[in-house]
Every structure is written in C-alpha cells, then in structure tokens.
Amino acid sequence: MKQESKPSPPKAALRLLSWFCPNELYEEIEGDLIYRFNNDANHLGPQQAKSRLIWNVLRFFRPGILLRNKMTLHFYSRSMIKNYFVTAFRYLLKHKSYAAINVAGLAAGLSVCFFAFLYVQFEYSYDTFHTKADRIYRVVTDVHTANGITYESSHGPLAAAIRETCPEAEAVTHLFLDYLLVQKDKAMYGEEKVAYADSTLFDVFTLPLVRGNRQKVLNAANNLVLSETTAKKYFGDADPVGQAMMINGTTLAYVTGVMNDIPQNSHFRVDILVSKATLGESWMSNWKRFFFYTYVLLPEKTDPAIVEAKLPSIVHQHLDQKETKYKLSMEPLKSIYLYGKARGSRAGSSVAGNRTNLYVFGVIALFVLVIAGFNFINLTTAFSMQRAKEVSVRKVLGSVRTQLVVQFLVDALLISSIAFVLALLISVVLLPFFNELAGKVITVSVFEHIDYLFLLLALALSIGLLSGVYPALFLSGFQPLRGLKGRFVTGTQGSVLRKGLVIAQFSISILLIVATIVVYSQLHFMQTQELGFKKAHSIVVDFQFDERIINREEAVRQQLLTVPQVEQVSLSSSIPGKANHQFPVKIENALGDIQEFQSDTYYVDYDFLSHYEVQVAAGRSFSRQFASDSTEAMIINEAAARSLGFTDPQEAIGKNFQQLARRGTIVGVIADFHFHSVKEKVRPLTLLVGKSFMTFLTIEVSSANPAETIQQLEAKWQQLVPGLPFLYFYADDAYDAQYISEARFGKLFICFAVLAILISCLGLIGLSAFSIAQRTKEIGVRKVLGSSTTRIVHLLTKEFFILMAIAFAIAVPLAWMGMNSWLQSFAYQINIAWWMFALAGMIVVTVAFATISFQTIRAAMTNPVKSLKTE
Amino acid sequence: MSKEFLGEFEELVLTMVAALQEDAYGAAIAEEIETRLKRDVNLSAVHVTLYRLEDKGYIKSSLGGATNERGGRRKRIFTITSAGMSMLKAMKDARLDLWKLVPQLKMITG
Numbered sequence: 001m002k003q004e005s006k007p008s009p010p011k012a013a014l015r016l017l018s019w020f021c022p023n024e025l026y027e028e029i030e031g032d033l034i035y036r037f038n039n040d041a042n043h044l045g046p047q048q049a050k051s052r053l054i055w056n057v058l059r060f061f062r063p064g065i066l067l068r069n070k071m072t073l074h075f076y077s078r079s080m081i082k083n084y085f086v087t088a089f090r091y092l093l094k095h096k097s098y099a100a101i102n103v104a105g106l107a108a109g110l111s112v113c114f115f116a117f118l119y120v121q122f123e124y125s126y127d128t129f130h131t132k133a134d135r136i137y138r139v140v141t142d143v144h145t146a147n148g149i150t151y152e153s154s155h156g157p158l159a160a161a162i163r164e165t166c167p168e169a170e171a172v173t174h175l176f177l178d179y180l181l182v183q184k185d186k187a188m189y190g191e192e193k194v195a196y197a198d199s200t201l202f203d204v205f206t207l208p209l210v211r212g213n214r215q216k217v218l219n220a221a222n223n224l225v226l227s228e229t230t231a232k233k234y235f236g237d238a239d240p241v242g243q244a245m246m247i248n249g250t251t252l253a254y255v256t257g258v259m260n261d262i263p264q265n266s267h268f269r270v271d272i273l274v275s276k277a278t279l280g281e282s283w284m285s286n287w288k289r290f291f292f293y294t295y296v297l298l299p300e301k302t303d304p305a306i307v308e309a310k311l312p313s314i315v316h317q318h319l320d321q322k323e324t325k326y327k328l329s330m331e332p333l334k335s336i337y338l339y340g341k342a343r344g345s346r347a348g349s350s351v352a353g354n355r356t357n358l359y360v361f362g363v364i365a366l367f368v369l370v371i372a373g374f375n376f377i378n379l380t381t382a383f384s385m386q387r388a389k390e391v392s393v394r395k396v397l398g399s400v401r402t403q404l405v406v407q408f409l410v411d412a413l414l415i416s417s418i419a420f421v422l423a424l425l426i427s428v429v430l431l432p433f434f435n436e437l438a439g440k441v442i443t444v445s446v447f448e449h450i451d452y453l454f455l456l457l458a459l460a461l462s463i464g465l466l467s468g469v470y471p472a473l474f475l476s477g478f479q480p481l482r483g484l485k486g487r488f489v490t491g492t493q494g495s496v497l498r499k500g501l502v503i504a505q506f507s508i509s510i511l512l513i514v515a516t517i518v519v520y521s522q523l524h525f526m527q528t529q530e531l532g533f534k535k536a537h538s539i540v541v542d543f544q545f546d547e548r549i550i551n552r553e554e555a556v557r558q559q560l561l562t563v564p565q566v567e568q569v570s571l572s573s574s575i576p577g578k579a580n581h582q583f584p585v586k587i588e589n590a591l592g593d594i595q596e597f598q599s600d601t602y603y604v605d606y607d608f609l610s611h612y613e614v615q616v617a618a619g620r621s622f623s624r625q626f627a628s629d630s631t632e633a634m635i636i637n638e639a640a641a642r643s644l645g646f647t648d649p650q651e652a653i654g655k656n657f658q659q660l661a662r663r664g665t666i667v668g669v670i671a672d673f674h675f676h677s678v679k680e681k682v683r684p685l686t687l688l689v690g691k692s693f694m695t696f697l698t699i700e701v702s703s704a705n706p707a708e709t710i711q712q713l714e715a716k717w718q719q720l721v722p723g724l725p726f727l728y729f730y731a732d733d734a735y736d737a738q739y740i741s742e743a744r745f746g747k748l749f750i751c752f753a754v755l756a757i758l759i760s761c762l763g764l765i766g767l768s769a770f771s772i773a774q775r776t777k778e779i780g781v782r783k784v785l786g787s788s789t790t791r792i793v794h795l796l797t798k799e800f801f802i803l804m805a806i807a808f809a810i811a812v813p814l815a816w817m818g819m820n821s822w823l824q825s826f827a828y829q830i831n832i833a834w835w836m837f838a839l840a841g842m843i844v845v846t847v848a849f850a851t852i853s854f855q856t857i858r859a860a861m862t863n864p865v866k867s868l869k870t871e
Numbered sequence: 872m873s874k875e876f877l878g879e880f881e882e883l884v885l886t887m888v889a890a891l892q893e894d895a896y897g898a899a900i901a902e903e904i905e906t907r908l909k910r911d912v913n914l915s916a917v918h919v920t921l922y923r924l925e926d927k928g929y930i931k932s933s934l935g936g937a938t939n940e941r942g943g944r945r946k947r948i949f950t951i952t953s954a955g956m957s958m959l960k961a962m963k964d965a966r967l968d969l970w971k972l973v974p975q976l977k978m979i980t981g
Contacts, residue, residue, distance in 0.1 A: 009942075025922070027934075027944050028896070028897065028934070028944065028945065028946060028947040029897070029918060030942070030944050031898075031937070031941035031942065031944025031945060031946060032896070032897040032898035032901075032914060032918070032941070032946075034940070034941050034942035034944060035898045035938075035940050035941045036898055036914060038940050039940075056913075056914050056915065059913055059914070059915040059916075060914075060915040060918070062915060062919065064915075064918075064919030064922065064923070065915065065918070065919060068922065
C-alpha cells in the first residue's frame with residue numbers, strides 16, 4: 001500500500017458542491033463522492049477519477065438537490081438588514097468629516113459625469129430628429145486650385161441637375177442660408193437665421209407645419225414661413241398667416257405658414273424660410289458661385305455610392321475643369337455636424353461641431369470621476385483601519401465573515417447613494433451655468449433625462465461597491481485577537497495601493513493644470529498676435545446692401561463725418577473676423593502664365609486700407625486721384641503674390657488680372673493681415689474698389705462719451721436712410737468672436753482643473769488626518785525626546801511631497817504630448833515652455849501643502865503630554 | 872395509500888434499500904444496481920430518489936459510521952419503513968396478478 005501517493009479529490013469541485021448543496025446533505029454526498037473517487041482512482045487511474053468526480057458534482061446541480069436549500073440565509077434576515085443601516089448611519093454621524101469629504105468628492109465627480117453624458121449625447125444627437133435622417137445626404141464641393149483646397153457648399157443649379165441625372169433619388173432639395181432685415185410696423189430686426197427654400201424642403205426634412213399646407217407655403221415669390229417663436233416675436237398671439245412683413249427694407253412679403261421651431265440639435269437652424277422664387281431665376285442657373293446646400297433623399301437600402309458616382313458627370317457638363325477642379329461628394333446627414341468640414345462663407349447658420357473638444361470633454365470628465373473614485377477608495381480603506389477593534393469585537397460576538405462584508409458594503413453604498421442625491425442637487429443648481437458654458441441650451445431640466453439619472457445611480461453604486469469591496473474583504477479577514485490586542489499595524493499592501501491612487505490623482509491634476517495654462521497661453525498669444533491691421537473699438541454697421549447707401553457712398557461718408565467725434569468712415573464688403581466673399585481670379589504669374597485660383601475677396605472704398613492701417617508692401621494703395629482705380633485696379637496681399645511665384649512683391653505690380661467682370665492691372669501689394677483668425681495662415685486675398693457687395697460701414701469714434709456719439713450717429717442715420725435700423729456692433733468684438741470656442745475650451749479646462757484639484761485635496765485632507773492620527777503617539781515620543789516642531793512638520797509632510805514628485809514626473813511627459821498635439825491644429829502656435837510645468841507643479845504643491853499644513857502643524861504643536869495620554 | 876404510485880427507478884431504489892439493510896446508502900445502492908443489473912446509474916439520481924422516498928415516508932435515515940475510503944465522512948444509512956414495505960409488497964402482488972393474466976406459453980426449445 002502506497003499511502004503517500006494516494007490521490008485526493010479536486011478541492012474546487014467539492015467547494016462548488018458545498019456552495020449549492022444543502023448543509024444537512026452535504027456530508028454524506030461528499031462522502032459518497034470521495035468513496036467513488038477512490039474506487040475510480042484504483043480502477044481507472046487518478047486522472048480519470050478526477051474528471052469523473054467533477055462530472056458527478058456537476059450532476060448534483062439539479063432541482064432535486066438545489067430546492068432542498070432552505071432560503072433563509074443569515075444575512076437576509078430582516079433585523080440584520082435594519083442593523084446594517086443603523087450601524088452605517090451611526091458610523092457616518094460619528095465620523096462627520098470623513099463622511100462629508102467622501103460624499104462631497106464623489107458628488108462633484110458624479111455631477112461632472114452627468115453633464116458630460118448630457119453633452120456628449122447632445123452632440124451626437126444632431127439631425128437625428130428627421131424621420132428619414134438615415135437616408136439623407138448633403139452634397140458638398142471641394143474646390144482644388146493651385147493654392148490648395150477650399151471647402152464649399154454647392155452650386156445653385158446642382159439640385160435640378162441631380163434630379164435630372166439621378167432618377168434613383170427620392171427627393172432633392174436645397175437651402176440657401178442667409179440673413180435678412182425684417183420689419184413689421186415699428187418692430188425691426190436683423191434676422192440672422194434665414195433660409196431660401198422651396199416646398200421640396202419638406203419632402204426631405206421633418207419640419208412640421210403648424211399652419212399652412214406644405215405643398216403651397218413656399219410656392220410664390222415673397223412667401224414667408226416663420227418658426228413659432230419668430231411668429232410670436234412679431235405678431236404676439238395674433239394669427240400671422242396672411243400678414244405682411246417688409247424684408248430688406250424694400251420688399252413686401254407675406255406670411256403663408258408657421259412651422260415648429262427647428263430643434264437646437266440641427267446643423268442648420270432657421271427662424272424664417274423665404275420662398276426660393278423670391279431670389280429670381282438667375283440664381284438657379286449660376287454655375288459660378290456657391291450659395292446653396294444641396295440635400296438628397298435616397299430610397300431605403302440604396303447605396304449612396306450609386307448617386308455619388310454620377311456626380312462627376314454633372315460637374316463635367318457644367319463646369320470648366322481646366323484650372324480649378326471641382327470634386328463633389330456626399331456626406332450622410334447624421335455625420336455632418338461632427339464629421340463634416342466647416343463649409344461656405346456667409347452662411348453663419350450652418351454649424352459644425354468640434355469632435356476634439358467632445359473627446360477632450362469626455363476624457364476629462366472621466367478623469368474627474370476617477371479622481372473622485374480614488375478618493376473614495378483611499379478614504380474608505382484608510383479609515384476602515386480604525387475599525388479593526390470593531391471588527392474584532394463583532395467577530396468575538398459571533399459575527400460571520402459574510403455579515404462583516406455586507407456591513408462594509410452597506411456603508412460604502414450608503415455614502416455613494418447620499419453622494420448621488422447631492423450630485424442631483426448640484427446638477428440642478430449648476431444647469432444654467434452648464435448651458436452657458438456649452439454655449440447652447442442643452443437641456444432645461446435635469447429630470448428630463450431619467451435614463452441618464454439611472455445610469456448615474458448605477459455608476460454611483462458601482463463605485464460604492466468597488467471601493468467597498470477592498471476594505472470589506474481585507475478587514476473581515478482580521479484575526480480578532482490581533483485587532484483586540486491594541487493598535488492595528490497598517491499593512492504595507494494597503495498603503496501601497498493608497499499611495500498609487502494619490503499619485504494617479506495628482507498626476508491628473510497636474511495634467512489638467514498644464515493643459516489650462518497652455519490653452520490660455522495660446523489664447524492670449526492669438527489675441528495679442530500682431531494682426532497686421534488696427535483692431536479698434538470702432539462701430540460697425542451692417543447696412544444689408546442698402547442701395548441708398550451704396551449709390552450715395554461718398555455723400556453718406558461725408559455726412560457721417562460731420563458728426564462730432566467721428567474720426568474716420570469707410571465702407572467694405574467685409575471686415576476682419578467676418579466671413580468674406582470668395583471668387584475665382586486669373587492673374588499673370590511669375591512665369592508669365594495666367595494662373596487661376598479661388599481667392600478671398602474684399603470690395604472696399606478708398607479709405608478702407610488706411611483706416612484699418614494695413615501696410616503697403618509694394619506699389620500704392622487705392623486713391624481717388626486715379627480715376628481708373630474703381631474700374632481696373634487690384635491690390636493683392638503678399639500671400640497671393642507668393643502663390644503666384646513672386647519672391648519680391650514689387651514684381652507683381654503691373655501684372656494683368658481678371659476677376660468676375662473686371663479686368664485691369666495690379667497696382668499694389670499689401671502686407672499680410674489676419675482677416676481671419678490667427679488659427680489659420682493668411683490666405684491669398686484680392687481687394688477691389690467697388691460698390692458691389694458692400695455692406696459694412698466702419699465708423700471710428702474718438703469719444704469720451706460714446707453713448708452720446710452713437711445717439712447723434714443714429715439721428716443722422718435716420719435722415720440719410722429713413723427706415724433702415726442703425727444696428728451696430730464693435731469691430732474688435734467681431735474679431736475676437738472667432739475665438740469663442742477656444743475661450744470656451746479654456747473655461748472648461750479651468751473648471752475641470754479646479755474641480756480635480758479640489759477633489760484631490762479633499763482626499764489629501766482625509767489621508768493626512770488619518771496618517772497623523774495613526775502617529776499621535778510617535779509624535780509625542782519624538783517631542784519628548786527633543787524633536788522640534790519644524791522637524792515634525794517635515795516628517796509628516798515628507799511622504800506627500802515624494803508622492804507629488806512622482807506624480808509630477810508622470811504628468812509632465814503626458815501633458816507635453818497631449819498639448820503638443822492640440823497645438824498642431826493652430827497655424828501660429830506657442831511653444832510649450834518649461835515654466836508652464838513649473839507653474840503647474842508649484843500650484844499643486846502649494847495647494848497640497850496648504851491643505852495638509854493646518855493639520856500637520858497642529859499635530860506638531862500639540863503638547864506631548866496630551867498625545868501620549870491618548871490610547 | 873393506494874393512490875400513491877412509485878416510478879420504476881423509485882421502486883428499484885426502494886427494493887435495494889430493503890435488500891441491503893444496514894448497508895443501504897447512496898454510493899452502495901448505486902454500485903449494487905450497476906453490478907447486478909448492468910445498468911449505468913448516476914449517483915446524483917440515486918440520492919435525489921432516496922430523498923424523495925424519504926419525503927414520501929417509505930424510508931427513513933440516520934447518519935452512520937465513517938470510513939477511510941470516504942475521507943472520514945459519515946454515511947446516511949436508509950432503512951425501509953413499514954409503509955415502504957407494504958407499498959413494495961402491494962406492488963409485487965399487483966405485478967404477479969397481472970402476470971397471471973398473461974397466457975402461459977410453453978418455452979419452445981429447438
């Protein structure tokens with residue numbers, strides 16, 4: 001008999017059996033199984049015996065056995081459940097600061113997460129409200145020229161051409177986004193969200209009409225369909241249908257219908273639809289310029305590639321492709337907002353989202369939540385050490401391990417539930433602020449999003465569970481004797497975990513602070529960058545191409561100059577920061593060839609360049625002395641000269657050009673000025689003297705009392721152009737408006753960085769309080785033996801500084817990489833400097849030191865008699 | 872009583888409990904059925920059947936001795952109750968009565 005080699009049955013299988021088998025039957029079944037196993041081992045060998053045993057155990061997993069379990073497990077008893085909660089509450093009340101820190105941190109993290117959910121969901125919901133959204137595509141044009149690619153909408157006649165060549169399209173429509181001056185009696189507004197369209201719009205998009213027949217409302221010229229809000233704005237509660245309104249100060253138009261407001265999450269937002277017939281026929285045959293956004297609705301299960309394949313033939317038929325290549329493509333409606341490029345020029349109503357910002361937002365929200373979660377775990381584990389005695393007493397009194405585990409989990413869940421409720425309150429309070437930060441009304445009530453609230457609750461509870469599990473398992477395994485004997489020595493395992501979490505928290509905080517500094521530095525850099533023109537606080541009036549001004553340009557100018565304090569007046573088709581026209585232009589290049597490219601174009605008067613203080617690099621500026629300047633002269637910028645191959649701007653002077661109907665020679669080259677934001681490089685620009693397309697009047701005022709001057713200007717205005725409102729804005733504001741999204745990005749970072757630091761510090765307070773409490777006696781002994789207060793403070797803070805240093809070392813390369821890639825999207829960017837990291841490090845260290853110093857200093861100053869008495 | 876029926880496997884197990892007497896416990900019963908009837912029996916099936924018979928009052932059980940082969944675990948020894956015995960008898964009688972109804976055919980040899 002070889003007793004020592006006797007195989008033993010696999011333990012795991014028997015443990016499994018013990019888990020589902022009723023206790024009173026367990027012993028004999030196990031006995032029978034072992035008996036069988038031994039038999040099998042003798043006859044078939046240990047290997048097969050083992051697998052047979054496992055199989056046999058599994059066969060016991062059957063109702064005949066399972067149902068014999070009595071369903072009263074000990075921790076389900078009702079009095080125990082009550083007891084768990086009572087104990088948990090008592091514990092929280094006893095450790096108020098611990099509870100407050102934990103709850104506050106988690107609540108902040110949760111509410112940030114909630115807002116992130118809302119925001120991301122909102123950004124992804126764009127254009128999904130159209131019932132046929134899956135089948136709608138937008139046709140767009142990429143214009144390839146020698147100077148690169150410009151992204152455009154589509155030509156006016158394209159919709160009709162697609163209808164003709166692509167019979168598989170179910171419907172085709174197009175939309176010309178514009179702005180308009182609208183008058184109703186005395187009420188007068190510059191409406192920014194206006195679109196020209198016809199009835200096919202309703203075939204493609206889901207835009208329900210409250211009043212009017214969708215087949216008819218946009219049929220005749222000068223028909224208007226108002227959104228409900230706009231209708232209320234002009235007509236109050238009266239019926240708007242059939243009412244007349246004045247558009248552009250000259251034309252009478254009639255309201256034929258009212259539509260529901262277009263939801264906020266639409267890539268075009270229109271308040272007033274004007275019938276396309278109002279524009280006139282010539283717009284529908286103009287293959288020269290881009291006005292319209294064209295949309296195609298395909299039948300179910302149709303491959304858009306079929307239609308897309310036919311687009312090049314349309315281009316070939318109607319457009320000269322020699323110099324400029326037009327590439328048409330189709331974008332699915334739902335991806336336009338986040339994935340489409342910003343296209344078109346004047347149409348300010350077509351919005352594009354920023355995917356990067358969305359990702360950044362999501363990641364940061366996650367960071368904040370992670371920090372909060374780590375806090376929770378840290379504090380729970382740290383403080384649970386103090387409960388060693390409690391655990392031991394419970395064990396001595398007969399508590400089972402499961403009961404202890406449940407108790408700890410209930411504690412953690414209770415805290416996370418309270419945090420959830422608090423997060424709800426925070427969200428309700430901060431909602432308006434959030435909408436403002438997002439720059440749009442994302443939601444008006446937190447409780448509209450019950451599904452997200454449930455998700456959040458689930459998140460809160462799972463964080464509670466996750467952070468409860470570690471202390472629950474760790475503490476419930478205490479040997480009661482060790483716990484009762486006295487001070488429980490903190491396990492190194494737990495403190496390693498805690499240190500790791502603290503390092504992670506502070507790495508994230510430093511990362512966010514560096515990001516904030518970089519974002520703001522870049523923003524500041526862009527705002528203070530030499531722009532090449534004078535960005536002044538001048539008054540700008542958009543007179544909406546009013547012919548009374550265009551035709552009497554000089555007289556209007558002179559009249560306005562008579563107003564006291566008015567220094568300069570100039571007219572132009574655009575001003576820096578505002579969208580401008582783009583037209584193809586042909587210019588003789590350095591090789592003597594005629595080069596054609598799509599160019600940004602300004603129509604200006606003689607004073608515009610001197611008014612905006614744009615430097616002339618070669619040749620001369622426009623001048624009234626040359627009669628031909630208004631008919632055959634052009635000024636280009638240095639970027640245009642470079643793209644034509646001239647190394648010296650002087651060489652470009654006298655070269656021939658043709659743009660639209662105008663031919664002539666180049667009389668001057670101006671230095672590049674940033675007529676768009678500093679985010680992009682200065683593009684080639686042509687300037688012409690001319691009345692066409694003029695709409696901006698810039699008035700520079702040097703006044704101690706601008707309000708008075710504006711009043712006088714307004715009075716003068718009403719004499720000059722009666723009926724046209726004096727709607728003005730400031731030139732510098734308009735230019736800075738280009739940085740709104742960056743400014744928002746910066747604000748976002750500040751909010752998150754502050755939150756991250758706050759939450760991390762909350763955790764730090766808790767941890768340092770805990771570690772000091774653990775070392776009360778040590779501090780007392782040290783003081784008795786002659787240690788000074790500073791030495792003790794040093795002793796207590798040293799550890800945290802080491803953690804901070806490690807966090808710094810981790811965060812710096814990550815921050816550098818992240819911010820470097822963010823900066824890549826800017827044409828002119830700052831360099832990330834070492835001081836940014838140093839500053840971030842300083843901030844974190846200062847804040848952290850300030851946080852813990854109060855406690856450490858108090859601990860260090862305590863009379864050792866007191867601390868030694870504590871036991 | 873007469874309304875109660877036993878299934879075929881139940882009857883088999885009950886009979887084995889009666890036959891094995893002091894040695895009637897799960898593994899032994901399964902083994903006996905296997906060796907005598909050359910029939911593959913699952914241990915869990917025997918156990919479940921035993922518990923069911925005990926619920927019905929045909930057998931009773933008590934914990935018996937532990938042996939080394941069982942890893943020191945005690946056996947549950949089942950003994951047949953008088954109710955079980957009479958049930959078994961009644962079933963046997965009923966079988967025999969039925970058997971008598973079958974025309975007695977001579978064994979044809981060759």
